[in-house]
Amino acid sequence: MKIIPLTEDVSLKRSIDQGTEEQRKAVSEIVTTVRQEGDKALQQFTEKFDGVRVSDLLVTNEEITKAYETVSEETIEIIREARDNIRDFHARQVQQSWMTTAANGTILGQKVTPLDAVGVYVPGGRAAYPSTILMNVVPAQVAGVERVVMTSPPQKDGTLNDVVLVTANELGVKEIYKVGGAQAIAALAYGTETITAVDKIVGPGNIFVALAKQQVFGTVAIDMIAGPSEIVVLADASANPEYVAADLLSQAEHDPMASAVLVTTDAHVAEAVAEEVKKQLETLPKREIAQASMDDYGAIYIATSLSEAVDAVNELAPEHLEVVVEDPWAVLPLIRHAGAIFLGEYSSEPVGDYFAGPNHVLPTNGTARFSSPLTVEDFTKKSSIISYSKAAVKQHGEKISAFARLEGLEAHARAIDYRLKEK
């Protein structure tokens, strides 16, 4: 890893795959075809892209039962415990509708309503990602969304991964469709004979899924389009280089474009971490990916003071931030921009990826400056409530009319005037 003295121009090297013109065109065609031809198009695209003909898109109870045969009781117990932790944390995010009343009869308020229907996209590929299901489905359920639908591309044999099915079932998800890619996103946005359209689509995916989500945005809501994963570790002399290196590598193994950065006030820690990264890389199964990430996007910055280091962290606005200093809680109030903040040397990032409870869907690419982790609120919307009594209109009506006329909106003013003329 490069060791660099911290200058004012600190920045995370970041790349986001925006897709090629060709990919955008391909996605646009898929979306249009699914919108026009429904299930037939879903089956054709699935045959083309996933190499399997799926006659029935909906996962059956038999398939779920069968999936349990291959998943160990121990694994199921871990999934359940993670689920319960995630539920417990997100339950604390639930917002109440509220109102305020005034003696003149005015009632104002804010009504919180869960979305009607949400679609969760779960990527396919060789590995199963039960944590994706937990992190996207649980907040929707906690929000009170009645219909939570899942889609995932089928494997070559036409089934979904057993762990995926078991995790979905442990959450009580009843509607699971064996369809992936841009065609799944189109189906969720516009509906087909089998799949009723939803109001919001969440969950990660490849570039085709991301481009499809961008294209249907507006017809439905979408979550963020996530960039490659990022970690910044803020460390002083007290940090354990072995832990720091391991945590940097845990992000680096995700993606050759993932960013793993150390900002430290201690030159010895910088060197020891660089050494440890080298050593730990040697035996890592995803060594090539992690090595590429470290070479191209990794860096160790040396700051001359903790305050300078904190400024750098805020400048970077990372997705994940670990604060590994003697008194991490003293640093917390100074952190302005980070998706998730891990405090102290035992708060290794994987603790938050799977188990602790907070969401692992976090703002990437510097958007922690203005974006938040996925929350229960993302699965609700608000309506303002305004109830004015006759007395309230009599009391304030003339001011409201005058304001409307100030903006040149006479019909607005008259709507109030009609109410004022009545005794």
Added chain:
Amino acid sequence: MKIIPLTEDVSLKRSIDQGTEEQRKAVSEIVTTVRQEGDKALQQFTEKFDGVRVSDLLVTNEEITKAYETVSEETIEIIREARDNIRDFHARQVQQSWMTTAANGTILGQKVTPLDAVGVYVPGGRAAYPSTILMNVVPAQVAGVERVVMTSPPQKDGTLNDVVLVTANELGVKEIYKVGGAQAIAALAYGTETITAVDKIVGPGNIFVALAKQQVFGTVAIDMIAGPSEIVVLADASANPEYVAADLLSQAEHDPMASAVLVTTDAHVAEAVAEEVKKQLETLPKREIAQASMDDYGAIYIATSLSEAVDAVNELAPEHLEVVVEDPWAVLPLIRHAGAIFLGEYSSEPVGDYFAGPNHVLPTNGTARFSSPLTVEDFTKKSSIISYSKAAVKQHGEKISAFARLEGLEAHARAIDYRLKEK
């Protein structure tokens, strides 16, 4: 207005100006030029589009003082009272950071942080829109945003509208720039010598402003791209046709593409409202606009029951909904999709546009299915807090490693394992 029996296929006719290819290209060039050339480009575009050379973009104290000379004390008092009402309502939306602790030393939480800097775009044109300033600036200030900047296109004499300046000053906005259009949005997103970049841009504008906001989205956050205004009135036999007609027209006068729709269970009310609309239109200053809106986007639907009418309202998911029935509070729980809900015949929509307190920036174009009014939360972001103790890692670490391995992420698992091996 057309009177139509309610069928299952109820829909608001809606149009959104997406801009032409030419407009998108023009905006893209403006944004690029401002990004490269800074203030110089701002001045050139202002000369070109606003027909005035503005040497100093920043509004001076002298300009503010002068603005007060032409605005009446009465107007200022109304603006202040509206400001206080809006502040009071939005103060109730403020969220607290929170945490939860467990006996094993785990601390989890959510930190709420205001955005660093927000830019509010205020449209120019013949009329002044002080309500736009109030509704966009107040929630940002209540959220705790330290730097709230305003931009607005200069008038032909190089100044801003006096009411705009007075309103901004009554809110304590110190940074006001005389620049509008796509060039203002580019300056807010990328910064120039004079204007430091912000983190989020809010406020309405013409198609050039909307397209520029779309183009800078990602670099900064933006609010919604608003479509034409919409109102749906849900009325039974108890409704006063004069009031209903006036409220429909108050939306129609905004825009020839605005939608004003009545859904009623009473055929007599339907006819009486149609009659009243005709009558009230005759003397309206913006008669042509309102007439065009009513002809092209207006409709009166007759429902056979209140329940059918409510279903139609939810299907329409309007920006503004007035519930003018005998017992509006009995209907409220049934309303799932509406930006703002006005209850009872005295809750005329203009009450909410200017004065009552709730925000008038509301989801249009059916997005009330999944979007909310502008809130204080839109000017904050959250960070998750995760602090695991040594004891907590010892207790749960093996499960976390196992979960990581389930997903094929060995470096994640090892990051935990390193902590477990220590006594």
